[in-house]
Amino acid sequence: MTYKFQLSKWQLIAWSTGLLLSTPLFFLLVESLQGDSEVFTHLWNTVLWDYISNTVLLVLGVGLLSCLIALPLGWLTAYCRFPGKQQFEWALMLPLAMPTYIIAYVYTDLLDYAGPVQITLREWFGWQSPSDYWFFDIRTLPGAIIMIALVLYPYLYLIFKTALREQSFKLVQASQLMGLSAWKSFFKVSLVLSRGAIVAALALISMETMADFATVSYFAVSTLTTAVYDTWFGYYSLTAAAKISGVMLLLLFLALITERFSRRNQAVFERQSSVNSEALYILKGKSAWLATGFCSLILIISFIIPMVVLLKYAITYFDQAWSSEFFSYAWQSLKVAAVVSVVTIVLSVLVVFYQRIAKQVNPLIPGRLASTGYALPGTVLAIAVLLPLTLLENTINRILTPYNLDIGLLLTGSLLTITFAYIVRFYAVAHGAIESSFSRISPSLDMASQSMGKSQGHTLRLVHLPLLRRGLLTAGLLVFIECMKELPAALL
Structure with missing residues (x-):
């Protein structure tokens, strides 16, 4: 539905949002293009390529392991x-609700040399020292791959499962009639038809993996x-940190371009209106219990064991943890997460509504600009923000100096900084959820409202918002969880 009048205020809101939230990325690019940095040159000639290779191996490893876990789970x-x-x-x-560093801490305590697993093995077999036996060292690159994949596989699981259910079951049934077994149908039909969804999910997992700092x-x-963090706080070189951030952005954009290129000719030719209530494969006997066992194993390793250990720690250290400082930290975290959730929802609704009422190409640009922050890892985002x-803080202080006034670190030394950083980073999460909800509202409702002489604001408030309740709740919940989990930006 295209309105002919009163677009100016919606354009102003949408473009202001897009430009404001993309400002940190612009400043980061400008800073990274500044003069030569001796620190960056030194890193480039010594260890930076090791950092790049480790990052690439980490992303590839997490992506592969996520596929091995999530694709069978989604199909089952x-x-x-x-x-x-x-x-x-x-x-x-x-x-997905478990921070990766929490799982890393838990399994390090369990599997280290002084942990209960190795202690039990030494008692059972009479081993006296590490030289008597081999045990997997979790604090390595393969260990990091496993820990991160255990947390991020739900992205691929959820997207792949949704893609399967949106496919026509008739295609899989046709493969059965042609004599294909369940596994052959999985590889030759389901995976092929879901390739675009799989690549999109892996792109998201890649961004989250590159953003991980704590693990x-x-x-x-x-x-x-880690190089960004060490360069900033070890070498005190903001320019070098910005240049390393530029390298990260280059890798991220290459991944995104690859994802877009792989789906350039993709089109959905048939789509189910609802999920078929009948399962295509009714597993019995050994197959049924193998499926249950596989799902149980993944759930136990990725969630139940860490949750049980955390509950044990919470009970053991109850007196030390439940202090006034804990409640202060918890209140600040909840407050920031709540504010960010509300702000991102409001901005997303306004921007997506602008996209809806002006059906040209350019209305999509503000939303894309505002969403660029999600591609920035937390450490990179902190620098960008x-x-x-x-610059703004220093400018204000220079203006106020003749009047003997000074705002100090009002902008960079308060919760305002972390709040703005979270809004920049997680706006895309809310935008995606709300955009999806808007797309399911029939344009005929807009036409009916307009025919009754109602304004755009009236249509948004009394027609769209009631229909967006679930989408708004989903967006708010996702943003809230992401804010509570985010560590790198908060550290910096």
Whole structure:
């Protein structure tokens, strides 16, 4: 539906949002193009290529392991019937709420030399020292790959399962009539038709993997993310940190371009209006229990064990943890997450509504600009946000100096900085959820409202918002969880 009048205020809101939220990226690019940095040159000639190779290996490893976990899970829960399927459908998404560094801490405590697993093995077999046996060292690059994949696989699981259910079951049924087994149908039909969704999910996982700081830092794995942190706080070189951030952005954009290129000719030719209530494959006997066992194993490793250990720690250290400082930190975290959730929802609704009422190409640009922050890892985002805020803060102080006034670190030394950083980073999460909800509202409702002489604001407030309730709740919940989990930006 295209309105002919009163577009100016919606254009102003949408473009202001897009330009404001993309400002940190612009400042980061400008800073990275500044004069030569001796620190960056030194890193480039010594260890930077090791950081790049570790980052690439980490991304590839997490992507591969996520595929090995999520693709079978998505296919089983979408197409098969087996004991516990309904419970596994939602339970397998729970690891997404677990920060990667929490799982890393838990499994390091469990599997280290002084941990309960190795202590038990030494007692059982009479081993006296590490030289008597071999045990997997979790604080390595492979260990980091496993920990991150256990948390991020739900992205691929959810997107792949949704893609399978949006495909026509008739295609898989046709493959059955042609004599293909379940596994051959999985590889030759389901995976091929879902390739675009899989690549999109892997692109998201790649961005999240590159953004991880706490896990790789704890495991002493040097990546570009840790290089940004070390360069800034070790060498005190903001320019060098910005240049390394530019390298990260280059890798991210290459991944995104590859993802777009792989789907350039993709089109959806048939789409189910609803999920088929009948499973295509009814598993029995050994197959059924293998499916249940596989789902149970992944859920136990990725969520139940870390949750049980965390509960044990919470009980053991209850007196130390539940202090006034804990409640202060918790209140600040909840407050920031709540504010960011509300702001991103409001901005997303306004920008997406502008896209809806002006059906040209350019209305999509503000939303794309505003969403660029999601591609920035937390460490990179922190630098990008501090650059314009520091400039603004210094400018205000210079203006106020003749009047003996000074705002100090009001902008860069308060919760305002972290709040703005979270809005820049997680706006895309809310935008995607709300854009999807808007797309399911029939344009005929807009036409009916306009025919009754109602304004655009009236249509948004009384027609669209009531229909967007679930989408708004989903967007708010996703942003809230992401804010509570985010560590690198908060550290910097």
